[in-house]
Amino acid sequence: MSQHSPRPRSPGEGAWGCEHSLTAPEVGTIEAWCLDYISAEEVAAKCSPGEPPALFDGYYAPDLAVCSAMAPGRGVGLRVQERAERIPRPAALREASARAKLLHVFMHHEIQAAELSAWAILRFPDAPAEFRRGLLGILDDEARHAQMYLGRVRELGSQYGDFAVRDWFWEKARHCTTPLQYTALMGLGFEGANIDHAARFERQLRDVNDERSADLVGQVGREEVSHVRFASRWFAEWTGEAEGDGPDYDRWCEALPPPLTPAVFKGDPVQVERRARAGLSRSFLGRLMSEGKVRGTTQKSPRRAGIDGSGNDSDSELCRE
Ligand SMILES: [Fe+2]
Ligand SMILES: [Fe+2]
Numbered sequence: 001m002s003q004h005s006p007r008p009r010s011p012g013e014g015a016w017g018c019e020h021s022l023t024a025p026e027v028g029t030i031e032a033w034c035l036d037y038i039s040a041e042e043v044a045a046k047c048s049p050g051e052p053p054a055l056f057d058g059y060y061a062p063d064l065a066v067c068s069a070m071a072p073g074r075g076v077g078l079r080v081q082e083r084a085e086r087i088p089r090p091a092a093l094r095e096a097s098a099r100a101k102l103l104h105v106f107m108h109h110e111i112q113a114a115e116l117s118a119w120a121i122l123r124f125p126d127a128p129a130e131f132r133r134g135l136l137g138i139l140d141d142e143a144r145h146a147q148m149y150l151g152r153v154r155e156l157g158s159q160y161g162d163f164a165v166r167d168w169f170w171e172k173a174r175h176c177t178t179p180l181q182y183t184a185l186m187g188l189g190f191e192g193a194n195i196d197h198a199a200r201f202e203r204q205l206r207d208v209n210d211e212r213s214a215d216l217v218g219q220v221g222r223e224e225v226s227h228v229r230f231a232s233r234w235f236a237e238w239t240g241e242a243e244g245d246g247p248d249y250d251r252w253c254e255a256l257p258p259p260l261t262p263a264v265f266k267g268d269p270v271q272v273e274r275r276a277r278a279g280l281s282r283s284f285l286g287r288l289m290s291e292g293k294v295r296g297t298t299q300k301s302p303r304r305a306g307i308d309g310s311g312n313d314s315d316s317e318l319c320r321e
Pocket of ligand 1 (some may be wrong): 142
């Protein structure tokens with residue numbers, strides 16, 4: 001089956017970031033579905049997007065300005081903040097409301113990850129169809145994760161929107177100009193760090209005897225491994241690494257959108273075995289683990305260092321995807 005509808009592509013297409021576009025994708029195409037998903041406001045639509053169409057439009061190519069200005073739909077009454085709230089301390093997690101607040105943060109991260117998968121499909125029309133279809137699969141996973149978190153937040157006595165959210169991933173990812181940069185940021189960056197953070201929060205939730213929430217966070221953390229493996233595979237391929245070598249650490253650093261640095265994208269401890277299963281080499285992980293170390297001590301944490309360049313406290317937005 002063809003990857004595209006029969007609609008002709010315009011002359012000159014073929015490079016990432018091409019500047020020509022139609023004003024809207026053809027109805028019934030994957031691109032139209034992605035636009036609808038991004039703009040949907042109801043949490044039910046974010047968590048259960050349904051089956052996407054089979055075919056790409058193959059012609060719609062929004063330019064950088066359109067993609068950078070794209071904003072996700074947010075329900076009326078949802079408080080979207082520019083500054084992150086602190087996530088609950090481990091001891092506070094004895095309270096159900098604090099655990100709901102924590103899982104609410106995770107749920108919104110999942111929603112953003114799903115939306116940004118749709119965004120990347122639109123932003124990079126000339127990336128390999130296999131890559132774009134892979135993003136559709138990731139979108140489906142992220143929406144399912146959001147649905148699972150939503151269910152648990154409700155069981156804990158809260159609702160989506162009871163807590164403020166921050167669109168941190170959107171703030172960073174919407175400016176990516178190549179699939180390589182997007183993969184460096186979302187897959188190797190946010191999702192890579194998530195492997196570490198998930199293990200930490202799973203442990204914290206088990207410490208307060210919330211086995212159900214701990215199991216959920218653990219399951220999501222394990223499922224993120226395949227997303228990082230997806231990013232590892234494409235990043236390594238696009239940078240010309242030998243098969244089996246995985247991403248090159250220096251190339252990853254170069255591809256991250258400034259001012260983000262690798263030190264932001266790790267938890268304590270780094271989950272070496274899981275990350276290795278995601279396609280990251282021992283040398284890559286060794287260099288990642290050494291980030292932030294100065295003469296045997298730990299440098300300022302990303303939170304205290306204001307890694308987003310604005311001095312904002314971004315810790316709670318970095319903690320999970
Ligand atoms: Fe996820
Ligand atoms: Fe993910």
